[in-house]
Amino acid sequence: MVRAxxxxxxxxxxxxxxxxxxxxxxxxxxxxxxxxxxxxSPPRQxxxxxEQLLAxxxxxxxxxxxxxxxxxxxPAPPLPEDPPSLHNAPGGLFRLAxxxxxxxxxxxxxxxxxxxxxxxxxxxxxxxALAEGTLRHLAPRxxxxxxxxxxxxxxxxxxxxxxxxxxxxxxxxxxxxERFLQAVDRExxx
Amino acid sequence: MFSAAAESFLRQAREAQPEELxxxxxxxxxxxxGPEPGPEAAACLQRxxxxxxxxxxxxxxxxxxxxxxxxxxxxxxxxxxxQLLCAAILREMSPCIDLSLSCDNIQDTKLLSLVSSVxxxxxxxxxxxxxxGQRIVKVLEGRLPEGQSxxxxxxxxxxxxxxxxxxxxEEQTNVVxxxxxxxxxxxxxxxxxxxxxxxxFSNPRTRQPGPVTxxxxxxxxxxxTVLSLGQYYTEDQWLNMQAFSMLRKWLLCYxxxxxxxxxxxxxxxxxxxxxxxxxxxxxxxxxxxxKERLREKAFEYCQRLIEQSNRQALKKADGDLQKAxxxxxxxxxxxxxxxxxxxxxxxxxxxxVLHSRISGDATYARALLPIAQFFLNHGEMAAVDSxxxxxxxxxxxxxxLFHNASLAFEFVLFCKENSQLFTETSSIFRQSFPNLxxxxxxxxxxxxxxxxxxxxxxxxAGTAIEIFHLLLDLPCLTAAxxxxxxxxSASERASCDPAVKPATCLEAFRHPxxxxxxxxxxxxxxxxxxxxxxxxxLRQLLGSLASSPRVVQCADTxxxxxxxxxxxxxEFADGPLINQLVVLLLQRSDQLxxxxxxxxxxxxxxxxxxxxxxxxxxxxxxxxxxxxxEFSGTVSNIQNKEAVFTHVVWAIGEYMxxxxxxxxxxxxxNRFFETLEAVLFEVTQVRPLASIPSYAPxxxxxxxxxxTKLAARSQDLIPRVSLFLSKMRTFLQSPAVTSVYCEEDRxxxxxxxxxxxxxxxxxxxxxxxxxxxxxxARSRFQKEVNDTLPSALRIVTRLLEPAPGFVPG
Numbered sequence: 001m002v003r004a005x006x007x008x009x010x011x012x013x014x015x016x017x018x019x020x021x022x023x024x025x026x027x028x029x030x031x032x033x034x035x036x037x038x039x040x041s042p043p044r045q046x047x048x049x050x051e052q053l054l055a056x057x058x059x060x061x062x063x064x065x066x067x068x069x070x071x072x073x074x075p076a077p078p079l080p081e082d083p084p085s086l087h088n089a090p091g092g093l094f095r096l097a098x099x100x101x102x103x104x105x106x107x108x109x110x111x112x113x114x115x116x117x118x119x120x121x122x123x124x125x126x127x128x129a130l131a132e133g134t135l136r137h138l139a140p141r142x143x144x145x146x147x148x149x150x151x152x153x154x155x156x157x158x159x160x161x162x163x164x165x166x167x168x169x170x171x172x173x174x175x176x177x178e179r180f181l182q183a184v185d186r187e188x189x190x
Numbered sequence: 191m192f193s194a195a196a197e198s199f200l201r202q203a204r205e206a207q208p209e210e211l212x213x214x215x216x217x218x219x220x221x222x223x224g225p226e227p228g229p230e231a232a233a234c235l236q237r238x239x240x241x242x243x244x245x246x247x248x249x250x251x252x253x254x255x256x257x258x259x260x261x262x263x264x265x266x267x268x269x270x271x272x273q274l275l276c277a278a279i280l281r282e283m284s285p286c287i288d289l290s291l292s293c294d295n296i297q298d299t300k301l302l303s304l305v306s307s308v309x310x311x312x313x314x315x316x317x318x319x320x321x322x323g324q325r326i327v328k329v330l331e332g333r334l335p336e337g338q339s340x341x342x343x344x345x346x347x348x349x350x351x352x353x354x355x356x357x358x359x360e361e362q363t364n365v366v367x368x369x370x371x372x373x374x375x376x377x378x379x380x381x382x383x384x385x386x387x388x389x390x391f392s393n394p395r396t397r398q399p400g401p402v403t404x405x406x407x408x409x410x411x412x413x414x415t416v417l418s419l420g421q422y423y424t425e426d427q428w429l430n431m432q433a434f435s436m437l438r439k440w441l442l443c444y445x446x447x448x449x450x451x452x453x454x455x456x457x458x459x460x461x462x463x464x465x466x467x468x469x470x471x472x473x474x475x476x477x478x479x480x481k482e483r484l485r486e487k488a489f490e491y492c493q494r495l496i497e498q499s500n501r502q503a504l505k506k507a508d509g510d511l512q513k514a515x516x517x518x519x520x521x522x523x524x525x526x527x528x529x530x531x532x533x534x535x536x537x538x539x540x541x542x543v544l545h546s547r548i549s550g551d552a553t554y555a556r557a558l559l560p561i562a563q564f565f566l567n568h569g570e571m572a573a574v575d576s577x578x579x580x581x582x583x584x585x586x587x588x589x590x591l592f593h594n595a596s597l598a599f600e601f602v603l604f605c606k607e608n609s610q611l612f613t614e615t616s617s618i619f620r621q622s623f624p625n626l627x628x629x630x631x632x633x634x635x636x637x638x639x640x641x642x643x644x645x646x647x648x649x650x651a652g653t654a655i656e657i658f659h660l661l662l663d664l665p666c667l668t669a670a671x672x673x674x675x676x677x678x679s680a681s682e683r684a685s686c687d688p689a690v691k692p693a694t695c696l697e698a699f700r701h702p703x704x705x706x707x708x709x710x711x712x713x714x715x716x717x718x719x720x721x722x723x724x725x726x727x728l729r730q731l732l733g734s735l736a737s738s739p740r741v742v743q744c745a746d747t748x749x750x751x752x753x754x755x756x757x758x759x760x761e762f763a764d765g766p767l768i769n770q771l772v773v774l775l776l777q778r779s780d781q782l783x784x785x786x787x788x789x790x791x792x793x794x795x796x797x798x799x800x801x802x803x804x805x806x807x808x809x810x811x812x813x814x815x816x817x818x819x820e821f822s823g824t825v826s827n828i829q830n831k832e833a834v835f836t837h838v839v840w841a842i843g844e845y846m847x848x849x850x851x852x853x854x855x856x857x858x859x860n861r862f863f864e865t866l867e868a869v870l871f872e873v874t875q876v877r878p879l880a881s882i883p884s885y886a887p888x889x890x891x892x893x894x895x896x897x898t899k900l901a902a903r904s905q906d907l908i909p910r911v912s913l914f915l916s917k918m919r920t921f922l923q924s925p926a927v928t929s930v931y932c933e934e935d936r937x938x939x940x941x942x943x944x945x946x947x948x949x950x951x952x953x954x955x956x957x958x959x960x961x962x963x964x965x966x967a968r969s970r971f972q973k974e975v976n977d978t979l980p981s982a983l984r985i986v987t988r989l990l991e992p993a994p995g996f997v998p999g
Binding site (some may be wrong): 023030095162174177178180 | 277288307310311348352417421432442582639644738
């Protein structure tokens with residue numbers, strides 16, 4: 001299953017002044033504990049969930065920066081108004097080892113936009129090609145729905161949930177053709 | 191995009207005090223209890239959500255407001271936005287202690303899905319997962335009221351079975367399997383109609399929808415799948431798409447014998463039952479039990495998808511979907527064959543045809559992995575010769591598509607899944623390891639941790655030497671791949687005049703001088719006999735690319751892999767291999783790619799691993815005395831490779847002794863002594879009227895100590911050493927030296943010289959200290975810092991013998 005979806009602000013590369021921040025996080029599974037340990041009190045479970053997602057976000061930010069550095073091009077300036085076209089946006093895959101931070105190993109698919117990144121945390125049997133495709137459908141729609149940039153993301157969880165409920169319902173990756181996507185867009189605009 | 195305004199919002203949300211929060215929550219409650227919560231209520235809920243979400247520490251909300259949120263969530267009068275916000279807040283606070291939410295009485299499927307999302311986030315303390323599962327199946331079984339759609343329910347079910355496969359009884363899984371088989375196979379092939387917009391002026395005449403089309407625009411030839419296109423979709427077509435989306439998970443969970451977790455796809459249970467006869471015909475399929483019938487329909491669906499992937503999609507998104515569908519279809523076929531081996535023959539024949547169709551198409555390369563996995567799992571049973579498939583996968587794909595990061599990642603995961611194949615010496619898998627490293631060379635950050643897992647499977651006595659060279663040349667490989675890529679995309683072939691030296695790397699790629707070196711570096715198969723010395727001129731040429739970011743990222747991975755390499759090799763290496771490695775280590779220490787930080791890191795690793803190898807096989811000091819004499823006698827090594835030099839000298843002092851190797855003769859000790867003495871002399875010479883070069887103080891102290899150790903074993907040498915050591919004070923106090931070495935270093939050197947001198951005044955003590963019996967050396971008194979001194983003597987001479995890893999001062 002897809003354990004979580006993340007939208008984060010990238011911050012600066014390396015241990016610099018601006019850390020990455022999780023702007024939007026949706027978990028589709030409880031945090032999980034190593035086998036043999038009790039789950040803990042509710043506040044602890046919640047804390048564990050938040051920390052796991054933050055740990056993933058840091059890794060995503062680090063991979064984004066490394067990928068951007070290896071391409072040798074300067075970072076794209078953040079486009080203020082129009083949602084950027086993400087057709088050729090950089091993306092990638094990496095693995096999180098068991099225990100770090102989820103009890104079992106997971107794969108992460110990420111997609112970078114100027115100063116932002118999107119990520120899906122997938123359990124092993126998920127179709128990673130489909131996960132990457134889902135990110136590419138989800139990202140521009142989210143950016144369009146969550147205006148104005150910055151505060152929009154923080155204050156409109158309903159708009160984000162509306163999209164996630166259609167394109168990634170309960171963490172289920174969907175095999176959506178272009179026409180199905182149009183149908184989804186039609187429903188959302190109603 | 192994350193502006194200062196947003197940053198300050200976040201901070202305000204985090205710093206909101208509990209009393210403020212309670213007041214605000216009360217305000218929200220008032221809004222929600224009003225007749226019709228509107229946009230103002232929504233805005234308040236949004237802010238409340240931010241306050242709760244912004245902090246990872248718990249935000250206590252009154253039980254009353256939590257109850258109100260639940261009530262509003264379930265009330266059908268509320269606008270959807272308000273419901274979404276209530277659910278989001280409740281999920282954000284999960285797990286909640288005072289949640290009384292239940293899905294039992296909810297009829298609306300959309301609302302049921304929303305409420306389920308809150309319940310499933312509670313962590314299953316009160317069997318919420320099972321309750322949700324039961325409710326969903328009940329609704330699916332029954333008849334839905336008008337206007338309700340099942341399509342919101344399948345994703346919930348998918349989530350339920352991921353969290354807790356035991357949530358459904360066998361009867362319930364049979365019910366769902368039956369429905370899924372129908373949804374997959376019998377969805378309508380007519381397009382849906384637009385929802386009528388209504389209104390007085392709308393045209394009441396409904397146009398007949400046409401049939402669905404394939405991705406290339408042709409009319410659909412067979413049953414509906416996710417690759418069938420329509421302007422509008424019917425309910426059963428949505429269910430078709432969703433059923434396929436969760437099919438893999440469902441089959442992994444419930445398709446085999448007994449209950450499996452969705453992640454355990456590797457069980458290869460052969461179903462030897464009577465069903466093997468029945469599956470070959472589909473006419474009697476309606477007589478099959480639900481599980482087997484679903485298997486049959488799923489198999490047909492996958493076959494259809496694979497055929498549909500042969501078409502040229504008109505839209506790019508559909509093309510991408512075709513590839514994802516292909517991967518999924520092959521994987522599901524693999525699972526089906528594991529669960530029922532009677533499908534193997536059909537599948538194998540089909541997939542072989544598929545392979546020949548796509549093997550030349552680079553855009554379908556990712557699909558080659560599940561195909562290969564299928565044949566690895568079932569090829570033997572199908573009596574199919576799949577060697578050509580593996581060969582193509584391992585030799586062509588990495589060489590051509592190393593730059594495709596997603597393919598690289600999945601390829602390496604595939605290798606890890608099948609790591610036992612790489613341990614077979616003569617297999618095509620093992621032979622292709624140089625090709626695999628191309629993935630790492632180009633895509634270092636995401637793949638380094640995977641290679642750390644994979645490397646031990648590639649290493650054995652036969653490949654160790656070649657892999658050693660390969661690791662040291664990994665950044666070179668990155669540079670060479672870069673040149674290769676630019677060369678293949680260069681529009682005109684650079685004319686290469688063999689007489690003229692090439693000016694750029696690109697020209698050199700085809701130049702006869704460098705061509706074979708490039709080919710060796712970029713080889714696709716293991717070539718242990720080829721001498722790696724031919725890479726020396728190439729390494730220099732590629733120096734112009736040493737600062738490229740990708741090369742630097744690759745260089746950063748090498749020290750980690752080297753350490754791993756040695757730790758694995760230490761487990762199986764015998765004396766001759768260790769000797770070979772040490773000789774190569776010394777040679778390669780100045781045949782490294784010219785990236786300064788890289789060279790330093792590699793020297794550091796090589797020097798500490800040299801010590802490890804000496805500990806494993808101390809006799810190498812005697813067996814390799816010629817090489818070691820040469821290395822330690824070259825003064826320039828102290829500047830170029832200080833770490834390696836220091837450790838070599840330390841190792842000589844430590845292991846050049848009869849107690850480690852009976853063949854150690856007095857002549858040998860004397861020879862080493864003379865060599866080291868000459869170096870130390872050179873290093874501590876004060877030339878009048880000339881500035882002296884500065885050498886690392888650590889090298890000087892290690893030389894002094896090594897000489898002392900050797901003298902302790904061949905006591906004729908003691909007077910020479912003592913004389914030398916006593917001259918150190920003069921050396922250190924001369925003005926030329928004081929300007930080059932700082933005071934702390936000079937003091938350290940002097941202290942060490944004095945300690946050694948004192949020790950030599952008691953030759954028998956010195957002998958014992960520096961040449962313990964091997965048992966004592968291995969005893970538990972020996973700390974990691976190689977302190978071989980029994981504690982009593984420490985009191986006497988305060989002789990501490992730090993390992994060369996410590997910097998003095």
